[in-house]
Amino acid sequence: MLRSYLARPTKAKGKNKMKCYIHQEIDSVGICKSCQKAVCISCAIDTGKGIACSKECENDVYDLNAIIDKSKRIYSIGTSSKLPPTGIIMYFIFTLLFISWGIYNSMNRERIDYFTLLMGAGFLVITIMAYVRNKKLNLNC
Numbered sequence: 001m002l003r004s005y006l007a008r009p010t011k012a013k014g015k016n017k018m019k020c021y022i023h024q025e026i027d028s029v030g031i032c033k034s035c036q037k038a039v040c041i042s043c044a045i046d047t048g049k050g051i052a053c054s055k056e057c058e059n060d061v062y063d064l065n066a067i068i069d070k071s072k073r074i075y076s077i078g079t080s081s082k083l084p085p086t087g088i089i090m091y092f093i094f095t096l097l098f099i100s101w102g103i104y105n106s107m108n109r110e111r112i113d114y115f116t117l118l119m120g121a122g123f124l125v126i127t128i129m130a131y132v133r134n135k136k137l138n139l140n141c
Ligand SMILES: [Zn+2]
Pocket: 032, 033, 034, 035, 036, 037, 052, 053, 054, 057
């Protein structure tokens, strides 16, 4: 048990470090993000977000990064707002309702109905936020 434990480190050393797929004798510095091949420092092309092994893979990695970025953006929009575009119209109607109701109450009671107007303002903010998010999503697709 102890012997096999002691014997392992020297073996594991060579195993852990992958060699470049072109230069079998040189240790790799990373793995191509597109084709998953190990590459050495002279073969690796740094795309800024991951390593590519060739010009073709470099383009693939850029595409991949663009897709990841896009899906990230869509995902973040999806989690913060699950509203379909009709939700924006709904909120806009609520905004108009609360504000007109607030103004109506204010005029009727001859004092400002802060609560209703504030509700309207709140809905206005939600409407704008939902609209901006939706517009961003459409632009990126
Ligand atoms: Zn590659």
